[in-house]
Amino acid sequence: MVDLRSDTVTRPTPGMREAMATAVVGDDVFGDDPTVNALEQHVAQLFGHEAALFCPSGTMANQIALQLIVPPGGELLAGADAHVVTYELGGAALLGGISTRTWQATGAALNVDRIAGMIRPAGFPSVPTAAIAVEQTHNLGGGGAIPLATLRDLRAIADAHRLALHCDGARIWHAHVADGVPLASYGALFDTLAVCLSKGLGAPVGSLVVGNRERIARARVIRKRLGGGMRQVGILAAAGRYALDHHVDRLAEDHARARRLAEGLAPLGVVDPAKVRTNLVPLDLTKAPLDAPELAAAAARRGVLIAAMLPRLARLVVHLDVDDAGVDEAISVLTVLLA
Numbered sequence: 001m002v003d004l005r006s007d008t009v010t011r012p013t014p015g016m017r018e019a020m021a022t023a024v025v026g027d028d029v030f031g032d033d034p035t036v037n038a039l040e041q042h043v044a045q046l047f048g049h050e051a052a053l054f055c056p057s058g059t060m061a062n063q064i065a066l067q068l069i070v071p072p073g074g075e076l077l078a079g080a081d082a083h084v085v086t087y088e089l090g091g092a093a094l095l096g097g098i099s100t101r102t103w104q105a106t107g108a109a110l111n112v113d114r115i116a117g118m119i120r121p122a123g124f125p126s127v128p129t130a131a132i133a134v135e136q137t138h139n140l141g142g143g144g145a146i147p148l149a150t151l152r153d154l155r156a157i158a159d160a161h162r163l164a165l166h167c168d169g170a171r172i173w174h175a176h177v178a179d180g181v182p183l184a185s186y187g188a189l190f191d192t193l194a195v196c197l198s199k200g201l202g203a204p205v206g207s208l209v210v211g212n213r214e215r216i217a218r219a220r221v222i223r224k225r226l227g228g229g230m231r232q233v234g235i236l237a238a239a240g241r242y243a244l245d246h247h248v249d250r251l252a253e254d255h256a257r258a259r260r261l262a263e264g265l266a267p268l269g270v271v272d273p274a275k276v277r278t279n280l281v282p283l284d285l286t287k288a289p290l291d292a293p294e295l296a297a298a299a300a301r302r303g304v305l306i307a308a309m310l311p312r313l314a315r316l317v318v319h320l321d322v323d324d325a326g327v328d329e330a331i332s333v334l335t336v337l338l339a
Helices: 014-021 034-046 058-069 091-096 112-118 148-160 172-179 183-187 213-225 234-246 251-268 292-301 324-338
Strands: 051-055 075-079 099-103 129-135 164-169 192-196 207-211 280-284 307-310 313-317
Touching: 014 234, 034 051, 034 183, 034 207, 034 234, 051 058, 051 213, 051 234, 058 091, 058 129, 058 164, 058 192, 058 207, 058 213, 091 099, 099 112, 112 148, 129 148, 148 164, 148 183, 172 183, 172 192, 172 251, 207 213, 251 280, 251 324, 292 307, 292 313, 292 324
Parallel strands: 075 099, 075 129, 129 164, 164 192
Antiparallel strands: 051 207, 192 207, 280 313, 307 313
C-alpha cells in the first residue's frame, strides 16, 4: 500500500523509537519534564523567540495562539481556504469568541494591498481587526511557500495598523528547506507561530506554540483549560526532538520525489510540475474522467491511497515513508485511472 493521503501517516523510525524509550520524563503540568522543557527551549531558539509550549495537536496550537493575539469579539483576517478557517471546526469562534473575515483564496500568492484594504479600525459599530494569520506552507495552495519579501511587506502593514501576525507553520520546515530561509527569519516576522512535528518530520504527535515569554505563560493556562495538560509527555517530546535533529534536511528528498510524481502525471493534464516546490502534489480534476472521491476510491482498490480535498481536487503528499518505488507505483496506478 502506497499511502499518499497525508504526511501525518508516517510511523516512528527505529532511532525515534529508541529516543522515546530512553527519554527522561517528569510531570509536565508541574513543569517537571526535562525532555519537554528542552524541546520547548530548542524550538523557541530556532525561531528566535523567548519561549514555546508543547501541545498535542496543530489545531490546539493554532487555537491557543489565536486566543493570545485576538481578544473575544475581535477580528482575525485569513485566507478563505486557511486551515484555521476551514479545518478547525469553528474553533476560533467557539473557543475564543473570535470573528473571522477572509480574503479570496489565493494560496501562497498573497496580495498584501488587498489584505491592507480589509483592515477595520476600532470604533462603533464595526468589529475591529486584531490580527492577520497566514499559512506556511499552504495546504490547499498546493504546498506553496509565501516568499520572505511578501511576509516582510505583510509585517510592515501589521505594524502600521498595530496588528498581530500569526503563522500557521504546520509545514514551515518545508518552506525553510525549499527556499533556504532561516527559521529565525520567519520567527522575526510573527508574533506567534504554531509549528508541527507530526507533518513531514515524522514524529507521531505534537505541535508547539512559539512566542514571547508573557504570551507563552498565558498559553500554558489556555492549554490546561482546553484539556491539553499532559503528564509524562517527554516520551513524545523525545520523538519530536529526534525529528528535528534528523528529519529536517531530508525533506529535500520528499520535495524531489514530489516533483517526480508531478512530472509523471503531467501528461494527463492534472498538475503543473513547475508549481510543485515542496511535498504536496495537487491534482486538478476539473477535466478528468473521475472526480476526487471517485479517484480516491478507485486508487485505494489498487493499493494507492490519496486524499479527496474538494469535489474536483485531490492531494498527494510525499513523506518519510514513501520511497522511489512508491512514487513509481502511484504514477502507474493514477495514469491508468485518469488516462
